[in-house]
Amino acid sequence: MTDVHEQSADPTFSSDVKPLFRDLDRNSMIGAFDLWKHSDVVAHQDAILHAVESGGMPCDGAWPATSVEVFKRWIAGGSKP
Protein backbone atom coordinates (compact mmCIF):
# COMPACT_ATOMS: atom_id res chain seq x y z
CA MET A 1 0.00 0.00 0.00
CA THR A 2 1.36 3.37 -0.99
CA ASP A 3 0.95 6.38 1.27
CA VAL A 4 -0.12 9.64 -0.35
CA HIS A 5 2.74 11.39 1.42
CA GLU A 6 6.33 11.22 0.23
CA GLN A 7 7.68 10.22 3.64
CA SER A 8 11.28 10.44 2.52
CA ALA A 9 10.73 14.06 1.47
CA ASP A 10 9.77 15.21 4.98
CA PRO A 11 12.50 17.44 6.44
CA THR A 12 14.20 16.12 9.58
CA PHE A 13 15.47 18.09 12.55
CA SER A 14 19.06 16.85 12.33
CA SER A 15 19.51 17.30 8.57
CA ASP A 16 17.29 20.26 7.71
CA VAL A 17 16.12 22.28 10.73
CA LYS A 18 19.04 22.30 13.21
CA PRO A 19 21.44 23.73 10.57
CA LEU A 20 19.13 26.76 10.24
CA PHE A 21 20.01 27.82 13.80
CA ARG A 22 23.37 29.54 14.24
CA ASP A 23 25.55 29.52 17.37
CA LEU A 24 24.33 33.08 17.98
CA ASP A 25 20.68 32.00 17.81
CA ARG A 26 21.23 29.11 20.18
CA ASN A 27 23.25 31.14 22.65
CA SER A 28 20.75 34.02 22.61
CA MET A 29 17.76 31.79 23.28
CA ILE A 30 19.29 29.17 25.61
CA GLY A 31 17.55 30.69 28.63
CA ALA A 32 14.16 29.92 27.07
CA PHE A 33 14.91 26.76 25.02
CA ASP A 34 17.74 24.97 23.24
CA LEU A 35 17.42 25.51 19.47
CA TRP A 36 19.79 22.58 18.85
CA LYS A 37 17.64 20.13 20.84
CA HIS A 38 14.84 18.37 18.98
CA SER A 39 12.52 18.02 22.00
CA ASP A 40 12.90 21.71 22.95
CA VAL A 41 12.18 22.92 19.41
CA VAL A 42 9.15 20.60 19.14
CA ALA A 43 7.82 21.90 22.47
CA HIS A 44 8.07 25.50 21.21
CA GLN A 45 7.57 24.96 17.48
CA ASP A 46 4.47 27.17 17.16
CA ALA A 47 6.12 30.13 18.89
CA ILE A 48 9.31 29.57 16.88
CA LEU A 49 7.37 29.45 13.60
CA HIS A 50 5.56 32.65 14.51
CA ALA A 51 8.87 34.33 15.39
CA VAL A 52 10.65 33.44 12.14
CA GLU A 53 7.59 33.93 9.92
CA SER A 54 6.84 37.40 11.32
CA GLY A 55 10.50 38.35 10.90
CA GLY A 56 10.82 39.18 14.60
CA MET A 57 13.49 36.52 15.07
CA PRO A 58 16.42 36.24 14.70
CA CYS A 59 16.72 39.70 16.20
CA ASP A 60 19.52 40.69 13.80
CA GLY A 61 17.75 39.86 10.52
CA ALA A 62 14.78 37.85 9.26
CA TRP A 63 15.11 34.41 7.68
CA PRO A 64 14.71 34.07 3.91
CA ALA A 65 11.35 32.62 2.84
CA THR A 66 13.07 29.37 1.83
CA SER A 67 14.17 28.74 5.44
CA VAL A 68 10.69 29.51 6.79
CA GLU A 69 9.27 27.01 4.27
CA VAL A 70 11.65 24.28 5.45
CA PHE A 71 10.57 24.87 9.07
CA LYS A 72 6.87 24.78 8.05
CA ARG A 73 7.30 21.57 6.03
CA TRP A 74 9.15 20.02 8.96
CA ILE A 75 6.14 20.69 11.25
CA ALA A 76 3.68 19.54 8.56
CA GLY A 77 5.66 16.31 8.20
CA GLY A 78 5.39 15.53 11.90
CA SER A 79 8.47 17.29 13.30
CA LYS A 80 10.75 14.32 12.64
CA PRO A 81 14.01 14.05 14.62
Ligand code: HEM
Ligand atom coordinates in the same frame (compact mmCIF):
# COMPACT_ATOMS: atom_id res chain seq x y z
C1 HEM B 1 16.11 31.60 14.48
C2 HEM B 1 16.58 32.07 15.65
C3 HEM B 1 15.68 32.47 16.79
C4 HEM B 1 14.44 31.99 17.13
C5 HEM B 1 13.64 30.88 16.44
C6 HEM B 1 13.99 32.75 18.28
C7 HEM B 1 12.76 32.56 18.89
C8 HEM B 1 12.27 33.32 19.91
C9 HEM B 1 10.98 33.14 20.54
C10 HEM B 1 9.96 32.07 20.16
C11 HEM B 1 10.88 34.09 21.50
C12 HEM B 1 9.72 34.26 22.47
C13 HEM B 1 10.12 33.47 23.70
C14 HEM B 1 9.10 33.42 24.77
O1 HEM B 1 8.28 34.34 24.87
O2 HEM B 1 9.13 32.43 25.53
C15 HEM B 1 12.09 34.86 21.49
C16 HEM B 1 12.37 35.91 22.36
C17 HEM B 1 13.54 36.64 22.35
N1 HEM B 1 14.64 36.45 21.54
FE1 HEM B 1 14.81 35.04 20.09
N2 HEM B 1 14.96 33.65 18.61
C18 HEM B 1 16.00 33.52 17.74
C19 HEM B 1 17.18 34.25 17.72
C20 HEM B 1 17.47 35.30 18.56
C21 HEM B 1 18.66 36.13 18.50
C22 HEM B 1 19.76 35.98 17.47
C23 HEM B 1 18.55 37.04 19.51
C24 HEM B 1 19.48 38.17 19.93
C25 HEM B 1 20.61 38.48 19.31
C26 HEM B 1 17.32 36.81 20.19
C27 HEM B 1 16.84 37.52 21.26
C28 HEM B 1 15.61 37.38 21.85
C29 HEM B 1 15.11 38.22 22.94
C30 HEM B 1 15.87 39.38 23.57
C31 HEM B 1 13.84 37.74 23.25
C32 HEM B 1 12.89 38.27 24.33
C33 HEM B 1 12.23 39.53 23.90
C34 HEM B 1 11.32 39.33 22.73
O3 HEM B 1 10.37 38.52 22.82
O4 HEM B 1 11.53 40.00 21.69
N3 HEM B 1 16.69 35.74 19.59
N4 HEM B 1 12.91 34.38 20.52
